[in-house]
Amino acid sequence: MSKRVFITGLGAISAIGGDVPSSLASLLARKTGIGTLQNIKTRLAHLPVGEVKLTTNELKTLAGVPANIPHSRTDLLGIIAAKEAVKNAQITDISEFKTGLISATSVGGMSTTEQNWTDYLDESKSGDFLSEIESHEGAYSTEKIADSLGIKAYLNTISTACSSSSNAILLGARLIKNGLLDRVVAGGTDALSKFTMNGFNTLMILDESLCKPFDDNRKGLNLGEGAGFVVLESEKASEGKERLAELVGYANTNDAYHQTASSPTGEGAYLAISETLKLANVKPSEVSYINAHGTGTSVNDLSEGTAIERVFGSKVPPISSTKVFTGHTLGACGGIEAVFSVLAIKNGLIFPNLNFSTPMSELAFKPNLTLLKNQSINFVLSNSFGFGGNTTSLLFSKV
Missing domain, CATH: 3.40.47.10 (Thiolase/Chalcone synthase)
Structure with missing residues (x-):
C-alpha cells in the first residue's frame, strides 16, 4: 500500500x-x-x-x-x-x-x-x-x-x-x-x-x-x-523521477437535487469541497487557488459560489474558471483542469477569469481577473460538478 x-x-x-x-x-x-x-x-x-x-x-x-x-x-x-x-x-x-x-x-x-x-x-x-x-x-x-x-x-x-x-x-x-x-x-x-x-x-x-x-x-x-x-x-513507482504534485484530497458526493440543475444552496458542492479538505487535513485558509467548475450558467455559478462561500467564508482564495479558454469539455473537463492545476503549482500561476465585468449580486467574492505569476502555490482545489448532483473536488499539493 x-x-x-x-x-x-x-x-x-x-x-x-x-x-x-x-x-x-x-x-x-x-x-x-x-x-x-x-x-x-x-x-x-x-x-x-x-x-x-x-x-x-x-x-x-x-x-x-x-x-x-x-x-x-x-x-x-x-x-x-x-x-x-x-x-x-x-x-x-x-x-x-x-x-x-x-x-x-x-x-x-x-x-x-x-x-x-x-x-x-x-x-x-x-x-x-x-x-x-x-x-x-x-x-x-x-x-x-x-x-x-x-x-x-x-x-x-x-x-x-x-x-x-x-x-x-x-x-x-x-x-x-x-x-x-x-x-x-x-x-x-x-x-x-x-x-x-x-x-x-x-x-x-x-x-x-x-x-x-x-x-x-x-x-x-x-x-x-x-x-x-x-x-x-505510488511512492515506490515514482522513486527517482520528478514528482510534479501530490494528490492529497478528493471527494465525490451527490445531492440528487435535480436531473440537470445544481442545488441553490450548493449542498453537493459544499460537501465535496469540505470532505476533500478534511481528507487532506488542510484548512480552508491554506488553499492557494481554486480552479472552479465555473461553467457560466445562471444556476451552476450561483450554486458553486454559494458552496465556496459556505466553506471559505469571507476569505475566499483566488478563484477562476479556465473554461473561458477551453469551453466546457464535459467528461474531459476534470482531467484537463487537473493538468492546469498542476501547471499552476509547478509554475507559480493563478489563471485569469476572462470576460468578467460585473460581480454577481448574490456573492461577496469576484474571480481573479489577471494572470498572476511568481505566486507561492501550495494547494490547488479543482472542482467538477455533473448532472444529477454528482459533484467532485480534487486537492493538489506542492511536493
Whole structure:
C-alpha cells in the first residue's frame, strides 16, 4: 500500500493547444480557444465552441493509430493526451509496475455514430458501417487508449457527466492507496457532437457569445472538446523521477437535487469541497487557488459560489474558471483542469477569469481577473460538478 499518490505525467489537448506546452502558452497569453465551429455541419454552427482545429483524419495521423481499426474523435483525443502523459512521466516500460487506465467520457463515439447512422439504417449498406457504429460505446475509447499504451492490468470507464474525469482520478488514487495498482493513467476525453450541442441547446444554457463565469450578466456556457490525463504513481513507482504534485484530497458526493440543475444552496458542492479538505487535513485558509467548475450558467455559478462561500467564508482564495479558454469539455473537463492545476503549482500561476465585468449580486467574492505569476502555490482545489448532483473536488499539493 502507498500512503501518498504523486502526479508524474501530464497530457492534454483542447481548443487552446495540442499538448501541454502549447496549452500553457495560451493560458499565459490569455488566448481563448473558443471560436467558430468548423468540423461539424449543424444548424447551431453560429454558437461559439472550444473546438480542436484538426480534422478527424489529422487527429488519426497525430495519434498514430492503425488505419484499419475504427477510431472516433473521442478515442483519438484521448490517445493523444494519454500518450503525452505517459511520455511526460518518462515511462518506457509500462509493465514495470502494475498499471491501470481509468478513462472518462460522456458521449463516447457519438460523433462517429452521427456521421454513419443514416447509412447504417440502409440494409444495403449497414454491414459496411457496423464496426464504426460499434465505436459508439464509451468503453470503446478506453480500450483503444489502453491498446495504444499497452495497458492490460486494469481498465475502467467512468461516465458521471461533467465530473467524470475527476472521478477517474479519484478512483485511480484510491486503487493506488489500497495497494491494488502501482500506477494509473487517469483522465477523460470527449468530442463535440450534434447530440451534445442539441441537448444543451434544449436546456437553454448555451451562450451565443463568449461565456462569462461568475458574472452577474452570464448567459450560459460554451461547449468544448478535448482530453486531459495525468499519471498517478505510488511512492515506490515514482522513486527517482520528478514528482510534479501530490494528490492529497478528493471527494465525490451527490445531492440528487435535480436531473440537470445544481442545488441553490450548493449542498453537493459544499460537501465535496469540505470532505476533500478534511481528507487532506488542510484548512480552508491554506488553499492557494481554486480552479472552479465555473461553467457560466445562471444556476451552476450561483450554486458553486454559494458552496465556496459556505466553506471559505469571507476569505475566499483566488478563484477562476479556465473554461473561458477551453469551453466546457464535459467528461474531459476534470482531467484537463487537473493538468492546469498542476501547471499552476509547478509554475507559480493563478489563471485569469476572462470576460468578467460585473460581480454577481448574490456573492461577496469576484474571480481573479489577471494572470498572476511568481505566486507561492501550495494547494490547488479543482472542482467538477455533473448532472444529477454528482459533484467532485480534487486537492493538489506542492511536493
